[in-house]
Amino acid sequence: MVYRLFIILVLYVICCTNVIVGQEKPPPDSTVGANPGDERESSGRVNNPASGEQGTTNSPTEQPDQTRDRSSSVPQGSPREPLSPENPNPVTQIPGNGGALVTPIPLPKLTLEDSESSKSVTDIEVKSALLKNYDGVKITGPCRSYFRVMLVPHITVYVYATYDRIQLEPKFGPSDLIDINDLTNKCNKDSNKYFKLVLYIKNNILILKWKVQDKDSKPTNIDVDVKKYKxxxxxxxxxxxxxxxxxxxxGLIESKNYDINSEIPEQCEAISTNCFLNGSLDVENCYHCTLLAKKVDSNNECFNYVSKEAKELINKNLEEKNKTFKGEDEDLDSNEQKLEESIDNILSNIYKIYESKQDKERKKSHYNNKKELVTIEELNSVLKIELLNYCKLLKEVDRSGMLDHHEIGNEIDIFNNLIRLLKAHPGESTYVLNEKLRNPALCFKNIEEWLVNKKGLLLSNEKIQNLSTTNYNVTDLEESEYDYERFISDDMFEKDMNGVIDLSLFDNEKKLKSPYFRRNxxxxxxxxxxxxxxxxxxxKIEVEEQGNCGLCWIFASKLHFETIRCMRGYGHFRSSALYVANCSDRDSDEICFVGxxxxxxxxxxxxxxFLPLESxxxxxxxxxxxxxxxxxxNWINLWGSTELLNHKRPRQRMTTKGYISYESSYFSDNMDLFIKIIKREIQNKGSVIAYIKTENVIDFDFNGKGVHNMCGDKEPDHAANIIGYGNYIDEEGEKKSYWLIRNSWGYYWGDEGNFRVDMYGPSYCKYNFIHTVVVFKVDLGIIEVPKKEKESEYFSYFLKYTPNFLYNLFFNNYTTNDEYKLNNRLKTNQHNNKKNKKDRYISAQDEPPTDNVESQEENNKKTEIYHILKHIKDKKIKRGLVKYESLLETKKDHSCSRTHSIDPEKHEECNQFCIDNWKACKDHYSPGYCLTKLYTKDDNCFFCNV
Structure with a gap:
């Protein structure tokens, strides 16, 4: 514990400017003077990297590297102060602009540091170094490791050393993951063994060399696995x-970028490097934002490296947000504006504040942090009046119409509903709470009425009962047919006489497992x-609101149909739920009230x-x-020539028309197969329809951000959609997986209309939460997909990562035996299920679920994640450091933790501005630029990295 506190203290000192600073040259006593990524050439005989045979060549050495970057975490001691240039923005002549005089783009200050100018505080065990004579790297580490290598921008290599799996993912062509087979060097889950991986490109051939040996064994080049790919x-x-x-x-993540062939001009590269070192997950967006924020002339050559699409998107956003940016022509008396002010007033007065000077300054943006909710006895007249005003305004603004047909409660009813919601969302951010308070349910007099007509799934109708489930016996299904972990192996490719596999031949000669799905x-x-x-x-498919009508079955069906259209290349057009409802042959008074x-x-x-547009x-x-x-x-028919296909159940005569269904109870002895089936269907069709139980389980105050571990029921009452899945670490430190489910109860319910449940649920459950999964089996007909306009040559110049990139990297390395447990990061909460058993979930908020201030203070000991970033070029290293408050924060598309402050002492002020104004910018194509336009105080804060 003391050791960890020491690490954190050193990190805190270093990350004051969000970037670690150093010196421009090695110290006088340094003996390095070489590229920190160089592999020294050995005078002995080594394997020929192209053939795997021994010989005296100038190939990359296989001996331990003594000059590589060894500081795998952070430098020790106080950082040196950055050198201040005499003229920070000198006018220089930049090639590529016709000799025009331009001013270099001012950026947040970064300084250079040699690789050996500092010591390591704690090691990341997987080491990497740039090869001296080839465009490649050598990577070494223990066999229990998982890591990724990106050969930017064309190939990603995934290494699961523990499971002896190495995979290639080409970015060119429609190829999927490629398993590297026939490796003779194996870790075999032996933690005492170490691997060495060499990757490099020579004459348009990717060469991969893999060696595994005991930790204390003398390095040897015998029996090295060598793979070559054209x-x-x-x-x-x-x-x-x-x-x-x-x-x-x-809690350390390290990203190292070795520059091997940068073609981008120096001033433009400086921008992209800053974006990388400040942790940006979308470098192009950050790069573009920087050009705009620094008011660079639009004719500057750096704009050539921004895609046409990015320029169009940000220009569109600028037009839409123009009023917000300029503050002109805005109707300050609009009900929308008044509602925002009312919500702010409520959240400012519904907590007891243990005020200090700092508390007062941060009061507005920390509504739900370290504060205790007022009791009904403490409800004052000011708050009572505001609650009634709030519901009056919400009725005017709300488009669902729910408040037009339900009695609005008095101030006590509204207060009780609001307290219940806030207790279910502890530690939530400002902009999320503002959106939560737009849920019309909060104004209901009788809150129990809210859910009654939100359900609407019925399986007992005699007409459809015989068609409603396909009661599969697990033995009817071949598990291998649903194995989502089947990959293409490199032995499926033809090799030339030198054993080189030509990656370009695959797409013309082999079939992928699905004509529609490509792993991405x-x-x-x-x-x-x-x-x-x-x-x-x-x-582009938006969250729907079914209102006070039990048509969940229509909304779940139409979303599923719309994702199928997207996956088949038809594009998205919002279909009409009302048309389907009103064209039913049932009595009109049954439409909303009989499921x-x-x-x-x-x-x-x-x-x-026929299926018309929503419009x-x-x-x-x-x-x-x-x-x-x-x-x-003039109506467009989205159904067109669609045909329902017959599905014959394995080993049985019975068929279903247009759909397949899988009931989880028939997979109780093999839930892994049930999960594989659902994953495959989501991959191929974009979503599935799910039957679930909501009564006494899910309500208006449901927290959608956490992962709920819940039981199901014999009789489901609601239809929703599973639209995705992911992994998480529970409060016991165990690795688990969840379903991402979309509801039709509006954007302000759950987590922007979604929620998450554990795939397996508690072990004592008789029924899984997912009662049944239904997928449509339809033929949409042949269509011509319009060819996209050819991208500019710079379109893919910058990498873009998925929001979960860092989280999944961490998750795949995490083991339940680690001393590093996440119990300080992942909080638990309790919800009752229908049998009054407790439903545990992993909270995505920072605070524990309690009103007690002292208890919150005691439990608010979060283990941060530190992301260390290094850019290596021309024998120099530039370093960056980003601190995330929790592992869950690394999942987000955007994070205010990546805000940069020129003045280190004002970093919290910049971070707070980002949090306070996130609501206004979260839907912008470039939230960082949106924040930059809103921040007019000075030039201290830089938001393009968020």
Whole structure:
């Protein structure tokens, strides 16, 4: 513990400016003077890297490197002060601009540091170094490691040393992951063994060398596995090699970027380097933001490295946000503005404040942090008046219409509803609480009425009962057919006489496991959330609000159909739920109050042969039960020539038309297979329909950010959609997985309309939370997908990572035997299920679920994650350091932790500004630029990295 506190103290000193500073040259007594990533050439005989044979060559050495970067975490001692240039922005002549005189772009200050100018405080065990004579790296470490190598921008290498698995992921062509087979060197889960990996590119051939031996054995080049892959001709060369490693015990993540062939001009490269070193997950966005924030002339050559799409998106956002930025022509008396002010007033007065001077300054943005909620006896007249005013304004602003047909409560009713919601969301951020308070349920007089017509799944209707479930026997299914971990292996490729595998031949000669699914960074075997891909079709599908009408079966069905259309290349067009509801052959008074299921959805659209756009038949729940509208000539038919396909159950005569269903109870002895099936369907179709139980389990105050560990029920009452999945570490330090579920109860419910549940649930459950999964089996017909305009040559110059990139890197390295437990980071909460058993969930907030201030203070001991970043070029290292408050923060698309402050003492002020104004900028294409436009105080804060 003392050792860890020492590490944190040193890190704190170093990260004052968010970047570790050093010296421009090695100290006089340094004997390094070489590229910190160099591999020294050996005078002895080594393996020929191209053939694996021995000989005297100038190939990369296989001996231990004595000159590589050894500071795998942070330098020891106080950092040196950065040198202040005499003229920070001198006018110079920059090549590439026709000899024009330009001013170099002012950036947050970074200084250079030689690799041997500092000592290591604590090691990341996986070491890497740049090869001297080749474009490549050598990586060594213990066999229990997991790490990633990116040959930017074309190939990613995943190394699971523990499981003897190495995989290649080419970014060119439609290829999937490629397993490297026939390795003779194996770790065999032996923690005493160490590996050595050499990767480099020579004459357009990627060469991989792999060696495993005992920890104390003398290094040897005998029996090295050598693999060679021919790379097709690419539009642009490899520019850098990035190595990502982790120390889970001390909460350290390290990213190293070795520059091998940067073509970007120096002033432009300085910007991208700053973005990388400040932890940006979207370097292009940060790069573009920096150009705009620093008001660089639009004719500057650096704008050539911003994609056309990025320019269009940010220009569109600038037009939309223009009023917000300028503060002009804004209707300050609008109900929307008044509602925001009312919510601010409520959140400022609903807590008891143990005030200090600092508390007062931070009061507005820390509503739910270290504060105790007032009791009903302490409810004062000011807050009572504000609560009534709030509901009056919310009724005017809310588009769901829920408050038009439900009695609004008095101040006591509203107060009780609000307290219940806030208790379920401890430690939540300001902008999230502001959105939570837009849920009209908070104003209900009888809150128990809210859920009654939110359900609507019915399986007992005699007409559809025989079609509602496909009661599979697990023995009917071949598990290998649903094995989502099947990968393409390199032995599927043809080799030439020298054993070189040509990666360019695969796509023409082999079939992928699915014609629609290609593993990518937003949806793969471990993680899937296509809504994170803001440029993708599926991310355009919005959260729906069914209102006070039990049409969940329609909304779940239409979302599933829309994701299928996206996956097939049709693009997204919002379909009409009201048309389906009103074209049912049931009595009109049953539409909202007698449930149904997705089978009826298919029956209706097949019988009518029509599915219009939402804009042609807009949904308002009070209109449900009207006559079925006659399609007009100008209406678009989304159903088109779609056909329902028959599905024959294995080993049985019975068939279902248009759908397949899987009931979890039939997989109770093999839940792994059930999970594999769901994952495969989500990968191929974008979503699945899920039957779940909500009564006495889920309500208006449900916390969607945590992972809930809940039981299911014999009789489900609601239909929703599973839209993704991921991994998490529970409060016991165990590695687990969750489903990401989308509901149709509006954007302000749950986590922006979504919630998460553990895949397996508690061991004592008789029923899994996911009762049944339904997928449509349809033929949408043949379509022509418009060809995209060819991208500019710089479009893919910068890497973009998924928000979960760092989290998954950490997760795959984490073991339950680690001393590093996450019990200070992952908080637990309790919710009752229908049998009054406790439902545990892993909270995504920073505070424990309690009103007690002292208890919160005691438990608010969070273990931070430190992200160490290094950029190596021309024998110099630039270093960056980002501190995350918790592991869960590394999952976010954006983080205010990456805010930069020129004055280290004002970093908290910049971070707080980001938090306070996040609501205004969170939906902007470049939130960092949005924050920059809002921040007019001075030039101290820099937000492009967030």
């Amino acid at each position: 790379i097709p001709k690419l539009d642009r060369p490899f520019t850098s090699i990035q190595v990502y490693t982790v120390n889970t015990e001390h 960074k937003y949806c793969n075997n471990e993680y899937c959330d296509r809504w994170k891909d803001k440029t993708g079709c599926i991310s 149904s299921n997705p089978v009826e959805f298919l029956e209706i659209v097949e019988e009518t042969g 042609d038949v807009p949904y308002y729940y009070t209109d449900a039960g009207n006559d079925c509208p006659e399609p007009e000539k």
